[in-house]
Amino acid sequence: MKTPAEISxxxxxxxxxxxxxxxxxxxxxxxxxxxxxACRAGNKVLVFGNGxxxxxxxxxxxxxxxxxxxxxxxxxxxxxxxxGAVVTSIANDYSFREIFVKQVEGLGRPGDLCWGLSxxxxxxxxxxxxRRAGELGMKxxxxxGRPGAEIETVADLCLCVDSPSTPVVQEVHLCMAHIVCDAxxxxxxxxxxxxx
Numbered sequence: 001m002k003t004p005a006e007i008s009x010x011x012x013x014x015x016x017x018x019x020x021x022x023x024x025x026x027x028x029x030x031x032x033x034x035x036x037x038a039c040r041a042g043n044k045v046l047v048f049g050n051g052x053x054x055x056x057x058x059x060x061x062x063x064x065x066x067x068x069x070x071x072x073x074x075x076x077x078x079x080x081x082x083x084g085a086v087v088t089s090i091a092n093d094y095s096f097r098e099i100f101v102k103q104v105e106g107l108g109r110p111g112d113l114c115w116g117l118s119x120x121x122x123x124x125x126x127x128x129x130x131r132r133a134g135e136l137g138m139k140x141x142x143x144x145g146r147p148g149a150e151i152e153t154v155a156d157l158c159l160c161v162d163s164p165s166t167p168v169v170q171e172v173h174l175c176m177a178h179i180v181c182d183a184x185x186x187x188x189x190x191x192x193x194x195x196x
Contacts, residue, residue, distance in 0.1 A: 013163065013165055013168045014168050014171050014172070016163075017161055017162070017163045017168050017169075017171075017172045018172060018175065020161075020162065021161070021172060021175070021176065027157065027158075027159050027160075028159060028176055028179055028180065030157050031141055031157060031159055031176070031180050032179075032180050032183040032184060032187070034113060034139055034141055034156070034157060035113060035115075035141070035180055035181075035184045036183070036184045036187045036188065037139075038111065038112065038113035038139060039064070039075045039076070039184060039188060040188060041111055042076075043076070043109070043111040043112045043113060044076040044077065044078060044107070044108070044109070044112045044113070045060075045061070045064055045075070045076065045077040045078070045112070045113045045115055046077075046078055046080055046103070046104060046107060046108055046112060046113070046114045046115065046133075046138075047060045047061050047077060047078070047079050047080065047115040047116075047117070048079065048080035048081055048100045048103075048114075048115070048116055048117070048126060048129060049081065049116060049117030049118060049123070049126060050081070050118070050123055050125065050126070052119070052166075052170050053117035053118060053119060053123075053126075053143075053170070053173075054079070054081035054082075056117055056170060056173055056174055056177065057079040057080070057081060057115070057117055058079040058081070058082055059174065059177065060077070060079070060115065060177045060181065061077040061078060061079040062079075063177070063178070063181040064076075064077035064181060064184070065077050067185070068178070068181050068182045068185045069182060069185065069186075070185055070186070070189050072185065072188075072189040073189070075184075075188075078107060080099075080100050080103045080104075080107075080129075081099075081100075086103065087099050090102045090103075096125060097124050097125045097128055098125070098128070099125055100116075100125050100126060100128070100129035101125070101128050101129045101132050103129075104129045104132050104133050104136070104138070105132065105136070108133060108136055108138050109136075109138075110136065110137030110138060111137070111138070111139070112133075112138045112139070113138065113139045113140075113141060114129065114130055114133035114138050114139070114140050114141070115141045115142075115143075116129060116130045116140070116141070116142050116143070116151065116155070117142070117143045117144075117173060118142070118143075118144050118149075118151050119144065119145040119146075119166045119169045119170060119173075120144070120145065120146060120149065120166075121144035121145065121146040121148075121149020121150060121151040121152070121160075122146075122149060122150055122151070123151070126142075126151065127150055127151055127154055130142060130151070130154040130155055131154045134154065134156075139156055140154065140155045140156045140157075141155060141156065141157050141158075141159070142154070142155035142157070142158040142159070143158070143159045143160075143161075143173050143176065143177075144158060144159075144160050144161070144169075145160065145161045145162070145163060145166065145168075145169030145173075146160070146162075147160050147162050159173075159176055161173060161176075
């Protein structure tokens, strides 16, 4: 990607994916409702994924715990890929497939929201954790990049970015996450200072 034309073509992929999101925002609106309901009830948001999606999960948790735009009280959110000792002990003693399942079982409670990210929609550790979350009475939100992927079968709501490019999927996931976190913050804390 050296020439201006190649750069423009790459940016066009993201623009196309964002245009598709703008033309059909209903699923994002439902995600806002899910996250708002969990946070309003004092429940936790457990966010998880692998690789770039793990980094996005950290980003989402930071926006909820700290702030997006308003000075306000923290919301309870935990990114499950961040504790190296926990992740590696589970992977070593059990399997990599269990790294999120065990944490969902240990940290999650009925009413909490599990938010799983998988650009392929086939990440077995994410799918297993969402499945277990449902069995334990938690709500389940997923983000993926492949329509019809397995992850859709274990989520109450799945936000899908239909693009063949993993970087584009991740870019639009972050855009959606920002929209969700910003809307949740404004719904719960309004335009003023939400600190108690």
